[in-house]
Amino acid sequence: MIDSFRDEFYFLSNFYECPVTFDGITYPSNEAAFQAQKTLDDAVKQRFTAMDPSAAKHAGRKVDLRKDWEDIKEELMYQICKAKFTQHPDLAQKLLNTGREELIEGNDWGDRTWGMVGGKGRNLLGKILMRIREELKETG
Helix, strand or coil: CECCCCHHHHHHCCCCEEEEEECCEEEEEHHHHHHHCCCCCHHHHHHHHHCCHHHHHHHHCCCCCCCCHHHHHHHHHHHHHHHHHHHCHHHHHHHHCCCCCCECCECCCCCCCCCEECCECCCHHHHHHHHHHHHHHHHC
16 A cells, blocks of 8 residues: 655655646646636636646635536546646656555645545545556556
8 A cells, every 4th residue: 555645656646746738738737737727717727837836736725716616626636647647658657666556645734535634535636546547557
């Protein structure tokens, strides 16, 4: 089991800085890409292209949230993560190298939606990454 996305597994984190192009815009990290999707305002989305992951997370809390956010956020996270690993073959290989390990985004900042705290939570990010890993195996 991989129970946190730190150290050698930091590449699994949305805070790992590598460019990802999503919906025609290149962001410096998955976190920036994901937070930008909270708005439908293209000018606001562009601002996220110059933000580090922490700044993006903070700014994402202040945007005018699109009305369908709760309905689409999981699918958007999947699409953004898929973009990261298909656009960076080296990261795809590292993900594949995790084998059959369960991926858990264990954290101490209280995120029980995308990760787990003290073994409790939905671990949606970990599940998305395991899904992408399986898809990468199938496409070889």
